Amino acid sequence: MIVWSCIVLGCIGGVLSAAIIVCRRFLADYGLCAIDVNSGGRTLDVAGGQTLLEALRSAEVFLPSGCGSRASCGLCKVRLTDGGGAVLATERPLLTQGDIRGGIRLACQVRIRGPIAIELPPDLLAVRLYRARLESAGMLTHDTRRLTFALDEPLEFHPGQYVQASIPTPDGPVFRAYSISGSSADKKRIELIVRLVAGGAGSTYLHRLAVGGQMDFAGPYGQFRLSDDPESELICVAGGCGLAPVKCIVEHLLSARPQARCRLFVGAKDSRDVMLMGFFGGLAGRHPDFSYVYSLSNPRAGPADWAGRTGMIHHAVAHELAPGGGRQAFICGPEPMIAAVTRVLIEKGLSRADIYADRFEAARTWTPAG
Ligand SMILES: Cc1cc2nc3c(=O)[nH]c(=O)nc-3n(C[C@H](O)[C@H](O)[C@H](O)COP(=O)(O)OP(=O)(O)OC[C@H]3O[C@@H](n4cnc5c(N)ncnc54)[C@H](O)[C@@H]3O)c2cc1C
Incomplete structure (x- = not known):
């Protein structure tokens, strides 16, 4: 009886969802709608009915987005100053009360049904699409591949920034974020380090891509900027593939300032994951x-396999790092590691403003400037 009720309810739900999609697609005609960007700085005329994220992309404004519009990554946060309707239940888990008061919304959830006004940081307006060809690739560990792409045009980026790879799928392209791990001196190439996530659309595609294969990237994204104070010490803490942006940052720092003070802490699960x-x-x-x-x-395995340090990486930071301020920190990896390392760094005397964190998993908190 319960099984039959579930089947009937499931069917009704499916029919209603299909009806909504059909109505949206064929009956609701919102015509052309204007998106005002930065108080008259730019006006984009887009087809109504689509999401703000899709509409901006069609006008070649590429907001970051990492979850295929499932409202789970929070990368596409944008400030609305007019229009857009009420905040949806799907957005609330990723928005703070402060976000909501400040007009922050998830662009993948806001549907355009009339004129709308938004604010975008200038950096984001400079993002564009690059065509790339896979030049070389090789495995760094059992599940992590390093890929070097040649770009059709030079890409100016800061160490620590990332690109969005456009991954072709049967339902159209989906975007996934990957940090640039190669030298920032070579503008015509980008190197990525990608860990294979079982069943993952983006990582599987990038692991299977053959040398010579073409890809599109949008970028650059990310707000980290290395301190230009020559006295400042840099502390980098990376978990797993969080080492990708750290490689780029450390390489850049030491080639610009060979005497710079820099301490790197790398966390991995076991020796197979060390790269x-x-x-x-x-x-x-x-x-x-x-x-x-x-x-x-x-x-x-035992000591024959690994003679180095063991334990969580924040314990290594707590043990090895001397107290003191005047330092900048970049942390990259999963959320629990970032939280633990941040606590230790604050205990060591760093100010919260000098600690930058990049979360490689869902719900990355990115709040637009302004
Ligand atoms: C700013 C930023 C930079 C990033 N840089 C890198 C990088 O340099 N290298 C890199 O490898 N990744 C990086 N990522 C993560 C990357 O964007 C993708 O999330 C990751 O490759 C998984 O995407 P997918 O399409 O393969 O999996 P999806 O299709 O998104 O997910 C498939 C399944 O795996 C789960 N899943 C998703 N991500 C993870 C994860 N990380 N670990 C475990 N399970 C997961 C999902 O919940 C889902 O069930 C970065 C993310 C951000 C936000």
């Missing part, structure tokens, strides 16, 4: 004020 240790070892050999620590959280 780029030789690369950072080479840098440490050439730069006396650069040092690095790797720590394994779940070493599977």
Whole structure:
């Protein structure tokens, strides 16, 4: 009986959803709607009925978005100053009370049914689409691939920034964020480090892409800027693939300022997940004020396999880092690691404003400037 009730309710739900989609697609005609960007700075005429994210993309304004419009990543937050209707239940889990009071919305959920006004940071308006060809690729660990793409045009970016890869799927392209791991000196190439997520659309595509294959990227995104104070020490803490932007940042810092003080902490699960240790070892050999620590959280084999540090990476930071301010920190990895490391860094004397964190998983908190 319960099974039959579930089937009947499921069918009714399915029919209603299909009816809504059909009505939206064929009956609701909102015509052309104007999006006012930055109080008259730009006006975009877009077809009504689509989401703000789709509409901006059709006008070549590329907001970041990482979850295929499922309202789970929070990357597409945008400030609305007029129009857009009420905040939807699907948006609320990713918006703070402050966001809602400030007009912040998820562009993937806001449907355009009339004129609308938004504010966008200038950096975001400069983002554009690049065509790229996979030049070389190789595995760094059992599940992590390094890919180097040649771009059709030079891409200006800051170390720590990321691109959005356009992943072709049968339902159209979906976008996924990947940090640029290669040198920021080479503007015509981008290197990415991608961990394979089981069943994941973006990572699977990038792991299967053959050398010579074409891809589109939008970018650059991300607000981290290296301090230009020559006295400032840089502390980087990376978990897993969080090492991708850190590689770019450390490489850039040491080539611009070979004497810069920089400490790197890398967390990995077990020895199979350790990557780029030789690369950072080479840098440490050439730069006396650069040092690095790797720590394994779940070493599977005995000491014959791994003679280095073990334990959570925030314990390594707590143990190895001397107290003191005047330092900048970049943390990248999963949310629990970021929270634990941030606590330790604050105990060590860093101010919250000097700690920048990039979350590689859902619900990254990105609040537009303004
Ligand atoms: C700013 C930013 C930069 C990023 N940079 C990198 C990078 O340099 N390298 C990199 O490999 N990734 C990076 N990511 C993560 C990347 O954008 C994708 O989320 C990741 O590759 C998974 O996408 P997918 O399409 O393969 O999986 P999806 O199709 O999105 O997800 C498939 C399934 O896996 C789950 N899932 C999604 N992500 C993860 C995860 N990270 N771990 C475990 N389960 C997951 C989902 O819940 C879902 O069930 C970054 C993310 C952000 C926000």
